[in-house]
Amino acid sequence: MPIRFYNTLTKAKQDFVPVLPGQVCMYHCGPTVYSFAHIGNFRAYIFADLLRRYLEYRGFQVHQVMNITDVGHLTDDSDEGEDKMLVAAGREGKDPWEIARFYSQAFFVDIEKLRIRKAMVYPRATEHVPQMVRLVERLIDRGLAYVSNRCVYFDVTRFPAYGRLSGNTLESLQAGARIEVNPDKRNPCDFTLWVTDDHHIMKWESPWGMGYPGWHIECSAMSMTHLSETLDIHTGGEDNIFPHHECEIAQSEGATGKPFVGCWMHTRHLLVDGRKMSKSLGNFHILRDLLERGYEADAVRYSLLSTNYRQPLNFTLEGVQASKQAVSRLRDFLRRLEEASATRDNPEAAALLARTVAGFEAAMDDDLNVSSALAALFEFVRDANRLSLSREDAALIRAAFGRFDQVLGVLECRPAILDEEIERLIQERQAARQAKNFARADAIRKDLKDRGIFLEDTPQGVRWKRG
């Protein structure tokens, strides 16, 4: 069975066929580092991570690149918008370079906590200005871009496919009539490739004067530099579809004459408590706040992971709690496996496991249907809990779950150090229980519980876990 992905460009699920067999070139629109990334951002990055992990699970060699946008882009093409990096710099009394350094470091701290595997490269826009300039020159040479009043614009009328990704054709955009008229442009929908502005703080040399690049060109330039002129997959949030990705296609294909991306994948925005996340509604979450309030990174990851990326996930704190419980159920199961001691192998275990692997893969093959894949795992847990298992059965199951977790990244426990104090208390409690001093035994358990260690008494002895 082939893997099937929904392609925004064709608006249909289709078989995934990379340009080079067995290899995948994948590019993700990453953070603009002018503030802390919020959980909505992380939904997109966790999706990208899941995609990479599943492709690797399926045996592909994945070349993964995520950009870091550290150039402040004007919010529109008419030279009147604010520059995010500059606004942040003003707010915090720093220069834009410091802002970028600070928030990109924070970004890497956060993705590590969320167990997002690192991409091959995180190219920065500020380090690729020469490549962008060359791309703009190519576009001018091919007659797709023009210089006007020292700025460079892309002529959308020269690229007939403009609008294919988003459905925003030139006619419908003009019908919408919300586009400001810029006298320097030939057509109202033309977009900026280079802004010449000698007074801007972040500026570079170019054939058209000191200035800075337009807000779409970096992804085209960096994906070509680090991957290829034709990408297998390009991801981003749904808000990127237009204008960002539409413009990337125009620039890239305009310059190379080759298809830019085989499969465009876009993550739906999430809601928080059923509403759009916004600072004014007070439902704006960043990872470090959630961690400070006692929620766990793994539970947050599970929450953001467990809904298909094309559904409007509703993020709630109650949901994070539920996720924590769900993860516990899986981890408890794996922990219990270590006590398997049946003397003969259980043929049902292998059969159940085979069915579960098939269910997991069928679900994931179908456009990363994680909810369904997880259901297969939970059904297995319930069924396996009824069985009497040998050590060999348990080893087989653990290996399979290890492979599942290479994809999901939520089962492995964080390294937990059992210090002597805890060990000693467990011993003391056992002695108290032997002596039927249950008051003392319960006091110890409560003490440990308050310190995040949970004890379970079983016929095989005391088992403990971190909550």
Added chain:
RNA sequence: GGCGGUAUCGCCAAGCGGACCAAGGCAGCGGAUUGCAAAUCCGCCAUCGCAGGUUCGAAUCCUGCUACCGCCUCCA
């Protein structure tokens, strides 16, 4: 105004015309087990936003309505 999406149990969420009088997780209730717990097992817990229509058959297709979300200026 233009383009697009979503609405399934208290909460989250699969389902894409028949195997569904609808997975799975969380929460809840009853029981087994336990010194008490925890974990685990068993049982209970929805006719799918509303109104029509198509079909032998619809959560799944069509029409209308309502609500919410996204894009059309930065935003995952």
